[in-house]
Amino acid sequence: DITRCKGCELCRVACPHNVIEMSKKFSPTGYYPAIMVRPEKCTGCALCAMVCPDVSIEVYKEETVSKEK
Amino acid sequence: DITRCKGCELCRVACPHNVIEMSKKFSPTGYYPAIMVRPEKCTGCALCAMVCPDVSIEVYKEETVSKEK
Amino acid sequence: MYQGVIMSGFGGQGIISAGVILAYAGMIDGKHVTFFPAYGAEMRGGTANCSVIVSDQEIAAPVVSTPESLIVMNEPSLARFETTLKPKGLLLINSSLVSGKPKRGDIDVHYIPANGVAEEIGSIRCANMVMLGALAKRTGAVKIESIMKCLPKVFTKAKKEILDMNIEAMRRGAQS
């Protein structure tokens, strides 16, 4: 949920497979949000979600889509 | 100093030589004060004075006279 | 009838319970009563006193500044309260412990060897009842019977023989 993301980068470092990078574009709320640059690598381990302070990540087996939608 | 004594008996039990007993007579302040019944036995160890809550004992080598005067 | 009483003595002489009993008895007689103890740090250093009012009318001010009668159980109390007593007031002195004499001449003084009497009866602890008996008798503020009635209510835990001692003490006081 991109409107919740505050660009803290915790998910980025939490991800064991470097799936997540920070966007270069301001989000509507004025942050550089996290986006998935390598969705194919995502194992659905949900570590990114565990560490997200703003509960802005939903994890689905197969792939993680939350941050895009 | 008999007017300070409140008859708590601490000195009586503190004295290793049972020098002290409690008087049967009310003191002017309304207590049964401690008196020396066996002054001759007093060694001047000052234990009685150490335990007296009302600092009413003075100890002299040779003999203890405070409580009488 | 309006009786303002002050009782005073050492802690442990039963001043407070005597006061409560007096008030209780007054209530049983259908009188208006108030009881007010000295409390807190005032009681350190072993002195105790209380004021009791027994009256036919509703009692306004509950604090007794100038009593109609005064019970003095120890030496310091005499000095402290003698002057407050109303002219013609009743002064009961526990002569077993109080050697001093009042200075005033305009009051009605009685000496009662309360401790002595109490020891005869069997317990120095009922010296207070001796004085109370004397007060009840001389002032007529409360009926002796009423005091008897309320004794068990105040000393709820007391054994029969203790109660009897207290009653006896009061009788002796009333006679003295």
Place this chain on the structure above:
Amino acid sequence: MYQGVIMSGFGGQGIISAGVILAYAGMIDGKHVTFFPAYGAEMRGGTANCSVIVSDQEIAAPVVSTPESLIVMNEPSLARFETTLKPKGLLLINSSLVSGKPKRGDIDVHYIPANGVAEEIGSIRCANMVMLGALAKRTGAVKIESIMKCLPKVFTKAKKEILDMNIEAMRRGAQS
């Protein structure tokens, strides 16, 4: 001359320091000035705003409810403050971040790509100075020189090149 100004944007956009600089410059010009920031929990969630008054007469009420001019550095600020602006008031919008347009027609609106300009100069952090320059120029509330004078006093720890960047930013703003 009386100028009530409100500046608003995200925390970190330098809203507060811009406000202080404006007030400081006004003081150097010998004007009466007041600066009042939003503070405390208001600032959580990353928004900041402040109100500055520059005036010839003594300033009574220090709080600006209806500003003569308004600096809007981000989207939410436009929605929040547009309505408070005085008729004919000056509205400066940071068009790099604000896509929305004001609804009112009775005001004097200018779009300044502050972030863009700032990045050209070398640091996005001096976007605030771009806007400030524009404000100073258009309102004449304070002299550009006075702002330059006080910059070092406000950014006490800043290095020369930073100061220069800020000055440059202000110039560009004034021209825009």
Place this chain on the structure above:
Amino acid sequence: MEKKVFSRNEGLTDIKMRYCPGCGHGIVHRMIGDVLVELGIRKRTIGIAPVGCSVFADEYFNCDMIQPAHGRGPAVATGMKRVKPDCIVFSYQGDGDLASIGMAETIHSAARGENITIIFINNAIFGMTGGQMAPTTLIGQKSTTSPAGRDVKLAGYPIRVCELLSALNGPAYLVRTSLHNSANVVKTKKAIKRAFQIQMEGKGFSLVEILSQCPTNWGMTTLKSIEYIAENMVPYYPLGEFRTPEDKKAKAEAETLKG
């Protein structure tokens, strides 16, 4: 077909949290919310929001909430638990709230062994008020009231709450965890769950101390701030269990023999 393995749940309301980017409060909030759901106690739980950044917690936790005076959470929890023994009562507190102004209430509720749970966010700073020194601020750490760094000679030593409380017989569970990486985040969640379970079993006072980041007032990026926890806080505030219900039972028996 995708299977949802993680998503928001009804443990939290869906109001967006107002905390700063990367703030540890949000992480802990989510975990508490999860625990309320996992243990099925959300509907009979009363949460206590502190006075601190997380005063807003009363909007975020999706259970009955109360917001009392600064530092008095444990006293308020005591009042609530005694009146509603069947409810689960937790007090969420910061280090200023719990260890500074609230020290007496903390110690005495622990000594009474009140059957409540305290979630203690130790971020070594007063966050809400703008970064002043806390009783847990580290030696040498800069804050707006120790601009030159905390000086032991003037401000004394940082207080270790778990160690302090373990000198009392009352507590049933005392544990310290951290948020500085996902492994420890997972451990933290376990500890929170255990604390609530201990209350459900009526075993008494439980407290989870969580080392947490305040990027804003530490003046660091979030990533630097979690490094700071690992490198500076953990050495002074060792992680682990300081009291378990088992120790308590043992102690209690010992006492009653003595007493």
Place this chain on the structure above:
Amino acid sequence: MEKKVFSRNEGLTDIKMRYCPGCGHGIVHRMIGDVLVELGIRKRTIGIAPVGCSVFADEYFNCDMIQPAHGRGPAVATGMKRVKPDCIVFSYQGDGDLASIGMAETIHSAARGENITIIFINNAIFGMTGGQMAPTTLIGQKSTTSPAGRDVKLAGYPIRVCELLSALNGPAYLVRTSLHNSANVVKTKKAIKRAFQIQMEGKGFSLVEILSQCPTNWGMTTLKSIEYIAENMVPYYPLGEFRTPEDKKAKAEAETLKG
């Protein structure tokens, strides 16, 4: 010819003390007075009387005295010591004053390691107010607010102040002694003297906890009451040193390595 081996000295004023017969306060007063004289610090000492029976201490100690609010002695001592570092400042407190209402000030002055001395009279009761339960009242002990005896389930466990404070780095000297016989009275005097010396040497926070009798509110004769200390209090409140300046130095060095 007689030689005087013991008599009143100028450590105390010669006002008669208003304490009950056999009260421990009087004994400790005399010893503190002696120590002030023996160390020659009477003229530069400021004493703090608590709110408790010993509020009267401000009449008895023959040095400058102050009487602050209930439980705040350590805060007041902090203010005085910081302003007059050359003065010797001691705070005399009861268990209600120090461990109940004053808990926060006690902990924090100890954590700061303030260079002050606290004489703590633990008589396991609120004396002044007529015998209510104190945080130090023993399990099962009767008081006017625990008429059936202290019940752990309702009132929790008695607090051991020395053990609690030894979880902090601040204190330099923590010791517990007793008054139940002349031997322990002598030990107590030694401890008091050491505490004052530690302050004189600028080594920091010192506290002497003294198990003391309150015959009046325990409803016992003085002799029974000292037996009660020996048989009931000492087992729960073990006597001895809990912190010495030597331990503190060691600890401090350990910390600075860590920090």
Place this chain on the structure above:
Amino acid sequence: MSERILMKGNEALAEGAVRAGCRFFAGYPITPQNEVPEYMSWRMAQVGGTFIQAESEVAAINMLFGAAACGARVMTSSSSPGISLKQEGISYTASAELPIFYANVTRGGPGLGNIAPSQGDYYQATRGGGHGDYRVIVLAPNSVNNMGNFPKMCYDLAFKYRIPSMVLADGVLGQMMEPLEFDFEPIDPKKLPEGEWALGNAEGRERKVVRSYDLKPGGMEKHNWKLDKKYKEIEEKEVLYQTFSVDDAEILIVAFGTCSRIAKSALSLGRSQKLKIGLLRPITLWPFPTKILNQLASKIKKILVVEMNLGQMLDDVKIAVEGKAEIGFHGRPAGGIPTPEEILEKVKEMV
């Protein structure tokens, strides 16, 4: 007539609260109100309620905050310094609109002062010693009978308006014994409906929040106006007072609590000397009987205020009188108890 019991004022206060449904008491000892917690310590056990000896007055008031938020009828009591420490908590309770009941058995101040009877906390009680715009309903008993029966009145008002209510007594009323009759049947709180604010057991309803703040711009102002409306209504409807022989009075004594009893002695004494004295005894100190006093002031041209302090209710009297009558004052602070004779003195000076 139901049975008369000889009781101490403090015990009457405690028993009265229990009969009125109090099942949660948290307090910290202080003279001259120690009989209240002491009584509660065994009485609560009897009725299945909670007694906690809190570590401090601050803890006690905050325990009440929590217990009241769960719907219980709660009580704390203390004396002057302890009440000062509760001020923050009382302000919170007023803001969160939780009904609580507490008593201040006032002692001599300021500071540690003494433990003698006093009325020195009138300002604190009626003007909110705590921060912000809030009010507390203040009842002033003048007999042990009042001490026993006022707690019920306090709970009724507290729950009707969701407001803190208190009894402001003094050492005389707390320590004296007098016959007492309860004028109400004991209340079983289990039979009372639970307040709509009560937390806990959220099954089948939305979550509730009890809070004392509102950071939304304008939110707190709105909340204050809501409180203001409530306070105006109480000032309209809940004023209580007594008057004695005011009809032909040429001088009016205004006195509350213990002083009102003493003033009554002065009144009879004075009347016996042909002095036309009247008496107004405010029972609610807030809301203060402003209207009636203002009316009386238009026909009785001299007013004597008698208090056991340096002149605090005096302010409310001046506000009510609006300059319509000459106002005199006789006060005895911190343990001084005025005598009927003193009061009569003062009356004679004025007429």
Place this chain on the structure above:
Amino acid sequence: MSERILMKGNEALAEGAVRAGCRFFAGYPITPQNEVPEYMSWRMAQVGGTFIQAESEVAAINMLFGAAACGARVMTSSSSPGISLKQEGISYTASAELPIFYANVTRGGPGLGNIAPSQGDYYQATRGGGHGDYRVIVLAPNSVNNMGNFPKMCYDLAFKYRIPSMVLADGVLGQMMEPLEFDFEPIDPKKLPEGEWALGNAEGRERKVVRSYDLKPGGMEKHNWKLDKKYKEIEEKEVLYQTFSVDDAEILIVAFGTCSRIAKSALSLGRSQKLKIGLLRPITLWPFPTKILNQLASKIKKILVVEMNLGQMLDDVKIAVEGKAEIGFHGRPAGGIPTPEEILEKVKEMV
């Protein structure tokens, strides 16, 4: 003219205290006054004074009690809830007659309230939120300049009368920046004579005792009468206020602090519309300018009280006016800041 500095109100307050000789500060953070302890934390180090971040407001006020007893010029500051917690300590300080200085940068109440500007603590400040009969000298600044210069005035009064003195400000005054000039030279406290009450170093003199109680029968009453005498003298001599265009005024606005500035805008605005408005700005809230207001009320028949609360100073105005004039009120509680326009509205309604 000495140099003008652009300063935040809270920092001006702190710097003003330091220049007035303050060398001991103990406080606990709370918005909107955090700049005060933050400033002191480094400034005290510079001047060789003591800064302590206390564990609580209660500890802070009691640290002051000790430091003041040793003769130091001391300060603490807080905001509404924190000031409530200090009430016991303030009462003790007043009773022990120790000179202390403190500031309340008021926020919206009651309870946690909000951090917006407010004047909701007027009652607490002027009526003694603590227990017993005591007073605190209360100065109400209305500019950063006042914030910087009032601490000196507070110390002068506090030491002259051995009484607590305070600055009652609000979030606007604490947070705003304005040019400031100090109107006094920095004071070196070492050069000041030590107070006769100061403890420590008893060489060559009798022991001294600082206490706030007296258990001797009548002792505390005597102490109260002594305090009363002092308070009467202060009411006589130390009243401070400002008046603006009252000579021809047909309506008088009474307002203090921030409101007095806003009222002044309303005044000029109104005068420009031919409305004969006058303004009385009380500077000392206690002692309140009762006499002057009473005089003004006998010629100006309409009075409008403007406050950022529900009407607290209103009481003092009523007491002073004695029914001589019609009194109106315009208030905005807990963060509402009246505008000149609103005030003018109200004025027009009245005239």
